[in-house]
Amino acid sequence: GAGVSQSPRYKVAKRGQDVALRCDPISGHVSLFWYQQALGQGPEFLTYFQNEAQLDKSGLPSDRFFAERPEGSVSTLKIQRTQQEDSAVYLCASSIAGVNNEQFFGPGTRLTVL
């Protein structure tokens, strides 16, 4: 069965460029989460969707970060005017419903900002 997929797997951007990271959750999963994982650290929560509604975006580090899930399935995390401190692995996860159910993680997108 298909798991959570993310694309691209690797992205190199020059400082100041905009990037878009895609997440395809498991079909039928209501909840979708984005995390940022710095080297040697645990995943840090960025934002949470239930269907197309963004219920919590408290973890987005700045207004340069924007996430959407317009049809309640695929989600895109956009980072505008990338900075070196944005370099990290961006993880997407989905669950059948809610925070307290098992989250299934994608392989992540490794973003390097030069």
Add this chain to the structure above:
Amino acid sequence: AQSVTQLGSHVSVSEGALVLLRCNYSSSVPPYLFWYVQYPNQGLQLLLKYTSAATLVKGINGFEAEFKKSETSFHLTKPSAHMSDAAEYFCAVTASSASKIIFGSGTRLSIRP
């Protein structure tokens, strides 16, 4: 608010020895607690979850964890380590009313032959 602390960023044990990975949590409401594992070049996957049904939780691959409210701990154990257990392990906490899960900083488990 919830938080989680993992003691020891790196643990090394011999093959066949007991594995003990420590996790302490802070929560103002009854927590949900998780252990996730991240094998090299793979995504995180759930090992086990505590939801108040039983204090001793059994997970995959022979791992288990015990919820101790008095110690605010949820340590992960395995009686006998196997080489394939080498990975990064993350403890995480949330609550029924929460909209996000908080992860610890992780413990890298190495297994010595």
